[in-house]
Amino acid sequence: MVRSAIIFLYLPLLVARVHAQAEQPFVRAGLLKFTATICPALLLDAGTTNIHAGGSAEYFVEDRISFKGETFWFLDGQQRNAPLQQNSQLSFGPQFHHMNGRLDLSAGFAPGLSLSRPNATMDAAAAQVRLLPHVSISGGVTFYVWDHMHFFLNARYVHARYASVPEGSVALDELMLYGGLGWQIRVKHR
Amino acid sequence: MRCLLVPLCLVSTLLPAQAQDSAYAGGGSVSLGVRSAFSFFNDGRWNDVGLGTGGQVRVQLSERVNTDWYFDFLSGTSGNYGHRKDLHIGWSVLYYPFDPAATRHVNPYILAGHCFDNARLSSNTDANVRAERWSSAVQAGVGSHLLVGDRSDVSLVAQYMIHLGTDLHAHDDGEGVTFEQENGVSLEGHLLFHVRYNYKLFNAW
Numbered sequence: 001m002v003r004s005a006i007i008f009l010y011l012p013l014l015v016a017r018v019h020a021q022a023e024q025p026f027v028r029a030g031l032l033k034f035t036a037t038i039c040p041a042l043l044l045d046a047g048t049t050n051i052h053a054g055g056s057a058e059y060f061v062e063d064r065i066s067f068k069g070e071t072f073w074f075l076d077g078q079q080r081n082a083p084l085q086q087n088s089q090l091s092f093g094p095q096f097h098h099m100n101g102r103l104d105l106s107a108g109f110a111p112g113l114s115l116s117r118p119n120a121t122m123d124a125a126a127a128q129v130r131l132l133p134h135v136s137i138s139g140g141v142t143f144y145v146w147d148h149m150h151f152f153l154n155a156r157y158v159h160a161r162y163a164s165v166p167e168g169s170v171a172l173d174e175l176m177l178y179g180g181l182g183w184q185i186r187v188k189h190r
Numbered sequence: 191m192r193c194l195l196v197p198l199c200l201v202s203t204l205l206p207a208q209a210q211d212s213a214y215a216g217g218g219s220v221s222l223g224v225r226s227a228f229s230f231f232n233d234g235r236w237n238d239v240g241l242g243t244g245g246q247v248r249v250q251l252s253e254r255v256n257t258d259w260y261f262d263f264l265s266g267t268s269g270n271y272g273h274r275k276d277l278h279i280g281w282s283v284l285y286y287p288f289d290p291a292a293t294r295h296v297n298p299y300i301l302a303g304h305c306f307d308n309a310r311l312s313s314n315t316d317a318n319v320r321a322e323r324w325s326s327a328v329q330a331g332v333g334s335h336l337l338v339g340d341r342s343d344v345s346l347v348a349q350y351m352i353h354l355g356t357d358l359h360a361h362d363d364g365e366g367v368t369f370e371q372e373n374g375v376s377l378e379g380h381l382l383f384h385v386r387y388n389y390k391l392f393n394a395w
Contacts, residue, residue: 061341093387096338109226109385111224
């Protein structure tokens with residue numbers, strides 16, 4: 001009973017504190033962000049779904065420009081007889097931000113590398129794990145709920161091609177939609 | 191290609207482009223960046239578009255002259271029977287024909303330079319059938335920086351690169367794929383498009 005009363009009294013103070021913080025510019029140069037999440041990816045050519053575990057680190061080099069590194073570790077295909085056995089990715093590139101209070105809209109591009117292997121149904125001997133270049137464009141929305149935490153929702157299109165199976169090239173183009181909880185710290189103060 | 195460039199241009203035009211930080215406007219600035227490469231006309235064919243990932247260090251010599259020191263890893267097809275991986279390492283000199291102080295948002299340039307290429311070709315059916323070739327190249331083209339921040343720019347570049355090396359190509363004689371390397375030298379060119387992001391780190395002098 002006492003605990004409930006304390007929480008009830010503290011709640012307005014917490015809301016007031018959040019609103020007070022919202023009036024200050026929250027994102028600026030020197031902010032470092034991290035995320036970790038699960039990423040479903042639609043393999044556009046095959047129409048199947050890949051499952052990745054993803055993470056990112058992002059540093060704001062300027063007030064509205066950040067440099068972001070993302071990694072997506074391929075876990076499996078959603079369907080049986082998935083066309084890919086491996087399609088893990090690592091990318092680095094800039095993100096351009098438009099801020100509105102605690103809301104952050106961003107877009108950017110990123111060159112990267114994929115570790116890819118088509119399924120053995122094509123040709124077990126030829127379909128080896130290969131390191132391939134890729135390029136991606138992405139956009140997203142972030143809401144900073146607290147000094148050190150944020151919610152995010154991102155969409156990412158990645159273009160790559162596995163050019164070494166007897167049947168020809170395998171298009172590895174994927175559309176990813178992922179979101180969740182992230183963390184941020186300010187490593188440089190003005 | 192178009193689906194990548196159009197959003198990028200839109201993003202660049204929507205951003206509040208700013209003048210370059212005066213401390214970084216002249217010579218001496220050292221920058222670091224990443225880049226994506228699209229290679230056309232491989233083996234003289236439009237439809238075999240190679241894709242590459244790389245990076246560059248940019249050292250500005252004077253207000254009108256800049257240099258790019260770059261590395262690219264490209265992947266593409268080699269005819270109908272094989273695939274190739276290329277490593278490009280080289281440099282380009284960038285010249286700004288317009289006064290950089292007057293071009294606050296867009297800074298166009300012409301470029302020329304040298305490149306060394308290591309090409310590794312492999313059969314699509316047998317990974318043990320492969321060949322390797324080193325070549326040197328020269329490149330020239332045009333590009334433009336889109337100044338998107340005090341220290342950041344996005345660059346769009348088109349250049350033609352011509353390689354001097356031995357002619358290496360794939361054959362399928364019915365019994366399997368082989369690679370044939372001709373004697374003498376051969377010229378082989380391709381058209382490269384780059385999308386780059388660059389961040390100015392410090393002034394070296």
